[in-house]
Amino acid sequence: MPSKMTGNTRIAPSKNLADILISRIREQIFDGELQLGDQLPTEQEMAEAFGVSRTVVREAIAALRSDGLVRTRQGRGVFVASNLDNRPFKIDTEMMNSAEDVMLIMELRMTIELEAAAVAAERRTKQDIAVIAEALEAVQKSIDIGEEGIEADFEFHCAIAAATKNPYFVDFLKYLGRIVIPPRYLNSAVLDADAMHDYLTRVQTEHRDIEAAIINGDSESARQATRLHLANGRERFRQQMKEKTGD
Amino acid sequence: MPSKMTGNTRIAPSKNLADILISRIREQIFDGELQLGDQLPTEQEMAEAFGVSRTVVREAIAALRSDGLVRTRQGRGVFVASNLDNRPFKIDTEMMNSAEDVMLIMELRMTIELEAAAVAAERRTKQDIAVIAEALEAVQKSIDIGEEGIEADFEFHCAIAAATKNPYFVDFLKYLGRIVIPPRYLNSAVLDADAMHDYLTRVQTEHRDIEAAIINGDSESARQATRLHLANGRERFRQQMKEKTGD
């Protein structure tokens, strides 16, 4: 055990028995071993089959039920759900190993941001416009104090999504935003403070173009401005990745 | 009890204690009562506070842990996760009460289909083109035997999403497809068989325009053709809803 081990690098605890069982049963459902509507073995049978106590089985079943994968009928048994409509959409962040994956998720996120800007241009209220303006000021403040404004930038895009009046746009964008924050900056170790500030000011100009199109209620301009902004950001990211792999 | 009562209207069982507790704790996390990284009361304390056995608490915690909302540390306690990246995106289908909600989810789905067509035009392989063609044939077959081709139509859009080479497009479209199938047809009780066939043939023409743009590798045409197709479908749906509320 290295003496430099700090509390933050504590080895993650291995999964407990209930977690292992959840994964096992989940696999059986997705691999087709268990079909929609099929009855699972009784709790007692599963306990014996997996060599665990019934408590562990019940914990696993509770999790699967909460996930919408199984239904339980007291006195009858446990059944695979008759449809998996209740299964949530989930990006497994542990499987995101590569920059390629990050790019693909960013692409999905950009798709949402793009159309959100267009719809926002159609539906925005005066209040929405005020919120978007505030978000832009927050970005500017962040830049002015020497930060990169990443969080404020995201709030700007969320404000646009809110102006669509479609909560599903907002929720999904927020979900994706938790998973990938597109770096709209070059590697900060490369640029000095002045160059970074110039660069971020250019990004902010792109933001203001989007804002203007939304204020004008011009969907097509909003779409174009957002597409340009996102394309620029993606190109920056791509170059950064190229430089990284060039190490 | 009406004699026309069928088995499909069986009353759903109420939630058990573990399910109720899962919802309670989930609310406390999302309402901000519990912050990221906060420690929850001990299992025993929660059991006393909620008036249930420790078994029920453990089942609830197992579900929340599987959902990524909490971490458990044996000997230390249960903690709200330090980030909620693992929380899946979920549309609560039980809350979808209105046609308005359906329209909003359709809008999100259309956003994906739209951009998928454009990206597919850039990235499609010969194999992708063959799969898309097959999907179109399947739609045609369905129409020819007097059906509306709803499932085949969805497979067509999934084939396009697959051609993006972005699995996240595919997965998300499939997720949304499970929740809403946009009716691209008028009320079948209104149209006779000939008018329906004519109508679906027109829809199929829109499909072929999309296919052609993808084959030609023309993103912008793919986008336009898909936008037209989706706009037409949405207008049909809107009119159907209007007629329905006119009853």
Next chain:
DNA sequence: GAAGTCAGGTTATCCTACAACTGGCCAAGT
């Protein structure tokens, strides 16, 4: 200061017992 030990707190697992529910079956009543 570093290493080792121990106590206390808490989760993890197992077990027993009983309650509650469900569907099938059978008998009684109309």
Next chain:
DNA sequence: ACTTGGCCAGTTGTAGGATAACCTGACTTC
């Protein structure tokens, strides 16, 4: 013949006791 009510077996739901396992912090020893 059909309906209703009761009983029974099978299975999930809940409670609670007991012990193992883990983890951290405090204390002691070198």
